[in-house]
Amino acid sequence: SSEPVAEKEAAAASSEPVVEKEAAAVSSEPVVEDVEPVIGAVSPYSDEFYLVEQEETGIYRGRIVGENQIEVFLTQSGPHAVVGFSPMMREGEAPEGCG
DSSP, X not given: OOHHHHHHHHHHHTTOOOOSSOOOOOXXXXXXXXXXXXXXXXXXXXXXXXXXXXXXXXXXXXXXXXXXXXXXXXXXXXXXXXXXXXXXXXXXXXXXXXX
């Protein structure tokens, strides 16, 4: 469809900025909860697992370090690139059939 191109040309002609996607808010406050749709796989031969975000470019690589603990690295490329490490502990009881 040529509609987005036409919108950009019209905006350029009128000297109005074109915003294709709103930038994410930047905050120094820690994130305590978030939801990201992911798919992944766990190795049947080691303690490693991989997850990929379905709506962004994030790739999680992790390992199981104990019955209730995992360590996870996140990498995400692009204009708002992210690299991080998170040790995570399970709180409460494990669901039936888990660990």
